[in-house]
Amino acid sequence: MTRPKTLLQLSAALLCGLCTLSAADRPNVVIIYGDDVGFGDVGVNGSKLIPTPNIDRLASGGLNFTDGHCSAATCTPSRFSLLTGVHGFRHDVSILPPNAPLSIPTEILTLPKLFKKAGYTTGVVGKWHLGIGEKGVPTNWNGAVKPGPLEIGFDSSFLLPSTNDRVPCVYLDGHHVVGLDPNDPLYVGNKLKDVQKPGSTQYPDGQTDREAMTYYQSTHGHSDSVINGIGRIGYMAGGKSALWNDETMADVFVKEARDYITTNKDKPFFLYFASQDIHVPRAPNPRFKGKTELGFRGDAMVQFDWATGEIMKALEENGLTENTIVIFSSDNGPVYDDGYNDGTRVKTSSKEVDQGHDGSGIWRGGKYQIYEGGTRVPLIIRWPARIKPGTSKAMVNQIDFIASFANMLDIELAENEAQDSRDMLPAFLGEDEKGLPYMVQEARTFALRSGDWKYISNESLKKETKGKKAPKPELYNLETDPSEQSNIIDQNPEKAASMAKQLDELIESDGVRK
Structure with a gap:
């Protein structure tokens, strides 16, 4: 015999119905x-x-x-x-x-x-x-x-x-x-030699011609092909009419x-x-x-x-x-x-x-x-x-x-x-x-947010230290320290260990939803 639904089950069903929409809506x-x-x-x-x-x-x-x-x-x-x-x-x-x-x-x-x-x-x-x-x-x-x-x-x-x-x-x-x-074919490459093609428009190379950067100068990493007076990452030739x-x-x-x-x-x-x-x-x-x-x-x-x-x-x-x-x-x-x-x-x-x-x-x-x-x-x-x-x-x-x-x-x-x-x-x-309840954050390393707690592993930064001491993990409570100024990992070793384990499991898993 089918049991009648409880009030909680009926409420859940109602909420589910509110979240979905008919095709017309x-x-x-x-x-x-x-x-x-x-x-x-x-x-x-x-x-x-x-x-x-x-x-x-x-x-x-x-x-x-x-x-x-x-x-x-x-x-x-x-x-x-x-x-x-x-x-x-x-x-x-x-x-x-x-x-x-x-x-x-x-x-x-x-x-x-x-x-x-x-x-x-x-x-x-x-x-x-x-x-x-x-x-x-x-x-x-x-x-x-x-x-x-x-x-x-x-x-x-x-x-x-x-x-x-x-x-x-x-x-x-x-x-x-x-x-x-079509008479000015477009070529794109990571090196100047990749785009030095006869018959295509050639643009200044910011590596050797910084004066070509007339809009403003690059400070780092943007000095390959200069287009519209601006240095770019990578090289291109041709396509002048399409710029x-x-x-x-x-x-x-x-x-x-x-x-x-x-x-x-x-x-x-x-x-x-x-x-x-x-x-x-x-x-x-x-x-x-x-x-x-x-x-x-x-x-x-x-x-x-x-x-x-x-x-x-x-x-x-x-x-x-x-x-x-x-x-x-x-x-x-x-x-x-x-x-x-x-x-x-x-x-x-x-x-x-x-x-x-x-x-x-x-x-x-x-x-x-x-x-x-x-x-x-x-x-x-x-x-x-x-x-x-x-x-x-x-x-x-x-x-x-x-x-x-x-x-x-x-x-x-x-x-x-x-x-x-x-x-x-x-x-x-x-x-x-x-x-x-929790989420993974990604940059050069990984972090786990769990409520107001935030754990930063810094594990992946070890290879960037070149033999120097790698930065230690970090732990913050955003409720009391929203600007992440005080690393309290030493005062909360159990919390840090628990979050580190959860973060590792999430990264190694096939997906957070599973």
Whole structure:
């Protein structure tokens, strides 16, 4: 005989039903993804020197997470995990060089594939930096450039193929370079000799001709091919008619995003808008220059705020605001001098700041670093039809988008799909104040957050010490020490040992969700 359900079981069933949606109610989803935008770079999180009225307006109508994270403190691993629900280290994903092959296996589940299963159309606009082409096969930039976004679930794509400080400095629409002249074929390589091809435009080599860097000089690592007066990482030849203009890049991407929204307004869509701002080389449009007292970095953030406002405006103009989920976030924390002498960085005795502005807010560190400022980034979710505006202290992570949207769309994940993604839909909707019980953080080493406790292993840094004493592990309690100033590992050996064991098990496992 079937027993009647208890009140607790009925309540759980009701909550589950509230989290899933019928086909008619399925919202559009837009992810606006910044590049090197720190937690404290937006007004709603305390920025005083950079005006961000559009981002603040988005937050006022949505849920602002004060403990929201990307999975890693660098761009490619975070983008990988956002789109796959798998930690980048499981696939040896790190910051990719120019001409790198596609880092996402075409056979695995991705966020766009998940939405396509639910009948959505999917598009990506902006920075890619996840590799394009086949492993072991040189990418042919003069033909069909693939595999890439279209092979991992996107129906359309308009990209800068790598990132704006790397070659090739051209736009890619679908499988083809935009505006490429076949009489000036495009070649890309890691060494100058790789691209010295007869009949193709040759660009200055910043290694031997620093005077060619007329926009501003590089400080480190950005002195190969000089394009538009800016030194880049890697070499290219040819493609002169296809070169992007750094100062109009935001305008180009915003137009593509607006067109995508208008074209697809009558059917559910997923748009991944990955801005190049505020990544180096910072080259904001002249109409944004001087909008802050922070030079190129501050002005580029104002430009990104404008881009956010334009996407919101496109949704409003097409009557899509009410039932569209807009997610605003970033791929990692802030960085100041990241290869160009653009006048941004001012260094104090304790940390780097930008002329009185700290892009990480109260959190320690930033890009490349395992401390909170490396992965604790702006995370705002607006969905007027479902989400009550406010602030959430729930610990959440972008890697959990896939499992959470799978719940919302009533799609069951297989055991080998999105193995590190956990269903955090109630937290993302503002219905759960706690969020994740624990999570792994990745930089040059690994950390484990468990509630307010944070353990940093530093194990992987031993090989970098070159015979010197490796840094010892670190333990912090963020409730009493949010800025991670006092390593209390010696006072809490049992807690540290327990978290170290859990972190090792999670890293060695097949996935956090298992």
